Amino acid sequence: MTKxxxxxxxxxxxxxxxxxxxxxxxECGTVATPEYIENYKKLLQSKSGTFTSLECIxxxxxxxxxxxxxxxxxxxxxAMTIAACVAKLPPAFSPICLDFQVCSIxxxxxxxxxxxxxxxxxxxxxxxxxxxxxxTINVYFIADLPIMDVGGFATLPxxxxxxxxxxxxxxxxxxxxxxxxxGHYFGLLHTFETGDELADESNCTTAGDLICDTNADPxxxxxxxxxxxRYFGTFVDANGDxxxxxxxxxxxxxxxxxxxxxxxxxxxMAVVYHYFYQNQLW
Ligand SMILES: [Zn+2]
Numbered sequence: 001m002t003k004x005x006x007x008x009x010x011x012x013x014x015x016x017x018x019x020x021x022x023x024x025x026x027e028c029g030t031v032a033t034p035e036y037i038e039n040y041k042k043l044l045q046s047k048s049g050t051f052t053s054l055e056c057i058x059x060x061x062x063x064x065x066x067x068x069x070x071x072x073x074x075x076x077x078x079a080m081t082i083a084a085c086v087a088k089l090p091p092a093f094s095p096i097c098l099d100f101q102v103c104s105i106x107x108x109x110x111x112x113x114x115x116x117x118x119x120x121x122x123x124x125x126x127x128x129x130x131x132x133x134x135x136t137i138n139v140y141f142i143a144d145l146p147i148m149d150v151g152g153f154a155t156l157p158x159x160x161x162x163x164x165x166x167x168x169x170x171x172x173x174x175x176x177x178x179x180x181x182x183g184h185y186f187g188l189l190h191t192f193e194t195g196d197e198l199a200d201e202s203n204c205t206t207a208g209d210l211i212c213d214t215n216a217d218p219x220x221x222x223x224x225x226x227x228x229x230r231y232f233g234t235f236v237d238a239n240g241d242x243x244x245x246x247x248x249x250x251x252x253x254x255x256x257x258x259x260x261x262x263x264x265x266x267x268x269m270a271v272v273y274h275y276f277y278q279n280q281l282w
Contacts, residue, residue: 027222027253028177029120029153030184032193036156040187041210043275044268048205051267056097061281063089064133065105068124070143076107077141077170085173086139092179092250092261096270103136120147128165135282137185139178140167154181157276176250176258183251187272188265191217191245191252199241209251213264217245222253229257 032040063086069076077085082105089100108127124140132138142148151172155164166181189209197208197216204212216237224233225247235243247254250261261269 026150027255028180028184028190029150030156030181030190031121031153032156032189036158037189037194037210040156040189040272041206043271044210045205047267047271050271051264054096054263054266055270057270057273058097059281060099060101062103062136063100064136064138065102066127066131066138066140067105067107068127068140068142069107070145075143075170077173079105081173082141085141085168085178088176088179089182092182093269095261095266096273098273100137104133106131108140120145120150121153123147124153124165124167125163128163132162132165134162135280137182137281138165140165141173142167142169144169144171151175152177152181154184156184157187157272159276161276161280175256180250180258183261183265183269186269187276188251188261188268190220191215191249192220196238198239199237199243200239211262211264211268213262214249214251215244215246217249217252218243219245220253222255225254225257229254 065082065086067076083102086100086102090098093100108131120142124142127140128138131140148169150169152166152168154166157164164185166178166185168177168181172178188211191209191214193209194207195218197203199216201212201216204210204216208214208216218235218237219233225231229247231245231247233243233245237243245254246252246262247257248259249265250258251265252258
C-alpha cells in the first residue's frame with residue numbers, strides 16, 4: 001500500500017468518524033435528571049389552569065457575583081463587563097416583573113483552580129459550597145479553562161435552594177448565555193430536552209420541553225440555521241411532519257438567534273419562583 005493510499009484511508013476514516021480539528025464549544029452543560037423532569041411536569045400540570053395571564057411578581061432579587069479566574073489570573077472581567085452581562089437579566093424577566101441587582105462581587109480563592117477537578121460542574125459545585133451567599137442568586141463567571149467545553153450551566157431548582165448557581169464562562173458573557181442559564185435556574189428545560197415532541201404540538205405536555213407554545217425542536221446541535229437565523233434542517237417527526245423549531249427561543253441551542261422566552265415559559269418560571277424561591281431569595 002502506498003503512502004498516498006494510506007493517507008487517503010486515514011482522511012476518509014477521520015471524515016466518517018466525525019473527528020474535528022478543533023474543540024467545539026457546546027451551548028450549555030445543564031443536566032435535567034429524570035426525577036427533575038417528572039416533578040417539573042407534575043408542577044406545571046397542577047398549575048396549568050393559571051397560565052392564561054402572566055403574574056407580575058414584583059420583586060428585585062439580589063445577585064452575588066463570583067469570579068473564578070484561571071490559575072495565572074491572566075484575565076478577570078472588569079466591573080463594566082460584569083454589569084453589562086447581568087444587565088441582560090432585568091429586561092428578559094420584566095414580563096413577570098422580576099428585577100435583579102448585583103449586591104456583591106468577589107473572586108474565588110486559588111485553592112479552587114483546576115487542581116483535582118476534571119468535571120466542570122463538580123468544580124463549580126464545590127466552589128458554590130464555599131462561596132454561595134444565602135438568599136441571593138449566585139452567578140459564577142469562570143475563566144475559559146480547558147475543562148470548559150460549554151458556554152455555561154446552571155442548577156435546576158431543588159430544595160434546599162442554597163446550593164444553586166448560574167455559571168457563565170468569560171467568553172460567553174456578551175452572549176445570551178446568562179439569560180439561558182437563568183431560564184434553567186427558574187426551572188425551564190431546553191426546547192428539545194426530552195425529545196419525541198410532535199411538530200403539531202399534540203403531545204406538548206409530555207414531550208420536548210413540556211411547554212406548549214414553544215414549537216417542537218428536534219435539534220440539540222443548533223447546526224441547522226444559517227447566518228440569517230433561517231432554519232434549513234429537514235428532520236421529520238413520527239408522523240412524517242417537518243419541524244419548524246423555535247429558533248429565537250432563549251432555551252434553544254440556536255446561539256445568537258436566541259432572544260425571547262415564550263408566554264408559557266414565563267408562566268412556568270413564575271410557578272417555579274413561587275414553589276422554590278419565594279421565601280428563599282431576598
Ligand atoms: Zn441550557
